[in-house]
Amino acid sequence: MELKQWRCFVTLAEIGNIRRAASLLAISQPALSVRVQRLEEALGFALFDRQARGVRLTEQGARLLPHARRLLSRAAETDEAARAIGRGAFDRLEIGVTPIAALSFFPDAMRAFSAAHPGVVLALTEGLSDELEEAVAHRRLDLAVVHPPSSRDDLVVREVARDHFVAVMPAGHPLAGAGRIAAADLRQQTLVGVRRDIGPVVFDRIAAYLARAGITTQVNQCASSSISLVGLVAAGAGIGLVVESLACIARPDIRFVALSDDPPSLGYAMCHRPDLPAELQGAFMQAFHAPKAGAGVRPEL
Incomplete structure (x- = not known):
C-alpha cells in the first residue's frame, strides 16, 4: 500500500465524485479508480459503494477514513521535518x-x-x-x-x-577495601535505598538481586534519588546499590565496590x-x- 493510494482514498471520500477528485489530484479518472481498487484489493474489503451519481463510503471505509487522515498528516509532518533538517532549520x-x-x-x-x-x-x-x-x-x-x-x-x-549496579558504602566500612563483594556479604548490613514510588524499576531489580541471596529488602532510610542516596551513604547511614556510572561522584568518604554475582543492570x-x-x-x-x-x-x- 502506497501513500498515493491513501491520498486518493481520502480525497475521493471527502469529495464523493471521481471526476472532481481526479481533477483535484491532477490525475486521470482511470488512474484514480485503479489506485483505489488496488488499495481495496490489498485491504481485502470495499471502501466505496459505486453509484450512478458518485461514490459513497462503505461502513468499513468510513471507519478507516480517520486513520487514513492521520497517516497522511504524519507523512506530511515527516516530509516537512526532513526538508527543515536539510535547510538546517532545527536550531x-x-x-x-x-x-x-x-x-x-x-x-x-x-x-x-x-x-x-x-x-x-x-x-x-x-x-x-x-x-x-x-x-x-x-x-x-x-x-x-x-x-x-x-x-x-x-x-x-x-x-x-545498560549500566550495572555496584555497592556504595562509607570509606571506613570493613567491606570498602574489597575488590568485589557478593550479595550474601550484605546480609547483615544496614541498607539504604531509593523509594519505590519514585524509582520502581531500580527498586524491584535491587530487591530481586538481594532476594537471590535470601535477603529481604528492608531499608532503614530511603532517598528520593540515587544521587541523594549517595549523600546518605556519605553520612554513614548504610550501604546502597547504585549504577556504576555514579562512581563519577568523587568523595573521599565513600567507596564504590563491584558486585561479583551477576549484578542487576x-x-x-x-x-x-x-x-x-x-x-x-x-x-x-x-x-x-x-x-x-x-x-x-x-x-x-
Whole structure:
C-alpha cells in the first residue's frame, strides 16, 4: 500500500465524485479508480459503494477514513521535518533526561551530537521516566532518555545502553577495601535505598538481586534519588546499590565496590514519537553510541 493510494482514498471520500477528485489530484479518472481498487484489493474489503451519481463510503471505509487522515498528516509532518533538517532549520531541540542518565553516558552523547550539529541548541528537562514519556507524547519534548520497560504503545522506546549496579558504602566500612563483594556479604548490613514510588524499576531489580541471596529488602532510610542516596551513604547511614556510572561522584568518604554475582543492570532507552524524523533518530543513535566516559555503561548495538 502506497501513500498515493491513501491520498486518493481520502480525497475521493471527502469529495464523493471521481471526476472532481481526479481533477483535484491532477490525475486521470482511470488512474484514480485503479489506485483505489488496488488499495481495496490489498485491504481485502470495499471502501466505496459505486453509484450512478458518485461514490459513497462503505461502513468499513468510513471507519478507516480517520486513520487514513492521520497517516497522511504524519507523512506530511515527516516530509516537512526532513526538508527543515536539510535547510538546517532545527536550531533547538527539547530533550528529556532522567537524573541517573544525566550523570551517566548522556553528557558524552550530547557532546558528540553537538560536535556533529554545532548549530543546534539542546534544551534539557530532567524528570522521571513516566513524566518524560508523557511530555514526549504530548509534544512538549522532542525525545527523552528513559529507563525501560515502558508501558506506552504510542511511543518508540529503543534501548541504547545498560549500566550495572555496584555497592556504595562509607570509606571506613570493613567491606570498602574489597575488590568485589557478593550479595550474601550484605546480609547483615544496614541498607539504604531509593523509594519505590519514585524509582520502581531500580527498586524491584535491587530487591530481586538481594532476594537471590535470601535477603529481604528492608531499608532503614530511603532517598528520593540515587544521587541523594549517595549523600546518605556519605553520612554513614548504610550501604546502597547504585549504577556504576555514579562512581563519577568523587568523595573521599565513600567507596564504590563491584558486585561479583551477576549484578542487576539498568537500561537507558531513547524515547520518541513515531513521527520523529528519521534523520534526527539516526543522529541521536549515532551520538548515543559514541565512546562513553562512564566505565560501567555498555552500549546496546
